[in-house]
Amino acid sequence: MTRAELAPTDPVLHSFAAELGDRGLVSIAGRGTRWSAGGEIAPGVQILRAPTGIVEVSPAEMTVRVRAGTLVADLNDALAEVGQRSALPERGGTVGGAIAVGEDHLDVLGRGRVRDSVLQVRYVSAEGKIISAGGAVVKNVSGFNLPKLITGSLGTLGAIAEVVLRTNPKPSMSQWLVSCDADPQLSFNTLYRPSCVLWDGSRTWVHLEGHAVDVAAEFDGLRHVGKFEPADSPPELPAHRWALTPRDAASMTSVEGGDFVASIGVGTLWADRPQAATPIDAALNVVHQRAKSLFDPTGRLNPGRAV
Template sequence: MTAPAPDGALVRFAREVGATGPVAVEGGRTRWDTGGDPAAGTRLLRAPAGIVEHRPEEMTVRVRAGTAVDELHDELAATGQRTALPRRGGTVGGALAVGENDVCVLGRGRVRDAVLQVRYVSADGVVVTGGGPTVKNVTGYDLPRLLVGSLGTLGLLAEAILRTNPVPAVSRWFRAEGAVPFKAFDALFRPSAVLWNGCTTWVELEGHAADVEAERRALVAATAVAGGWSECDAGPVLPPYRWSLRPSELRRLHEAAPGGPGAAGGAGGPGEAGEAGGHGASIGEPSGLGELVASIGVGTVFSSRPAPPRPPSPALAALAARVKHEFDPGGRLNPGRSVDPAGSVSPR
């Protein structure tokens, strides 16, 4: 009666992983040095690939870790669906191991909220199932959430069941110069993204056509910018590094930005905006964010400069170490990689 047994591909993967020797899984290498390179001598494997089962009426998809994210999105798009995984190349397993959210996270949801079930190969080489196949489930401990973002240090992802969502009828991007991005964010009910680079603001609106149009009007009314809002094909190009800030810290960033309410003069280059970023108290004393795109209401800042490490408290580090030790007592899974303290630094 337990969940259907792992299929042959997963069993073969488990056999490859085995129970001894340092081992890591290679995906599309789009985020390979996140958390550090695996130690020398680490055996590199590929996870099994393929979409096992897409059930549009259940809004779920069972997919193997080695599947390309693009392939998954294409399959889903054929039935008018999508997932929270950021569409930036790479594999499903890699995207889950890193755990980064899409830049339009407000509209697409967080990656860790989309994972219903994981199957991973443990340090002793057996397939473990955590979570369940249904869209709602609190049976037992939440291993799926623990695995997302764990960089393959607790188990090697082999397969996942993801929640899917209908693609909205309409998705439109708008941009304006000199708009106060927070006014835009507060005026909108459920924007998919509000991005700001120091002078330009981009907004993605999604939903029924009439709602998107109404939201657009609300946006125009709330921000009153001289040049007005123009429609564009996509959001900005994102600088390579991710900083994780509180949404409220972005407001302070804005206040201090050239052209912001705290500065005299017109819009400055985005490169200078970061010099005022020292307000981000929770991120230590950064020398600056450099060129940036900030995700308003979320707190992610895409920057040209790497974020400083944020070491955890001793008690939290001890707890994390106990978790690592329980799941991988011999330290053979992705040796040399660590989710702490460099977890917020991920070159693109």
């Protein structure tokens, strides 16, 4: 294989790289569902859109190659046709946006973390070059793990153009349950592999997925924990996402100033107000700042935003 063959051949990616160029302030917009994450974009920034389209769905490899501007909903529809699903949360946004933000799906226990599902990422660098990182197979330790660094970087290190994601088989059955008298931690401990267990201070929701016989067995096991009834869906989630230890999330009884929903066994909590910010450790901040200055020396990518 020659060096020339290593560069991606997709002309759509090259057009995107040319559009982004190597100078001027730029930001990539998805559908704006998390547009203010990391701060407001600086004035005078050119807003671009990432290329769209699903390039290849490979259920036998449990992978999909998709361009960043594609809607997560469209991706999930295409995957559902072949009995697969992704780890990306579906909230009206794009694949690139979901990966740039890095938030997990509510069913993270069943679907896995977004950052573990990004096998390969092709992004346009601040210098306008297409960079390929990772590999299009499910297991790979060839070189430094740039896909991990790019996932969750809010577009501040490179403009995501295309990704290969690991997919997983769509379970044959999905059932939400709700209880008003079950202890959330005990519910979690009783279940083998729930996709999600939620707690709002008075009710516990459980999401069971898999073979019908397994879902029935897990449901049956919960009888000793509380009275669970089938539910149509999870509860409405408040707007702000907090990070707690799983123990603290499970022992939460109220959040000042509004409602909350806590994810048991995960530690994510949604509340009506933002979590108090914890200052970043100084030594860690040095690494953050060094990464930013190495990947984006002129500060042209997503100015105004900080991870």
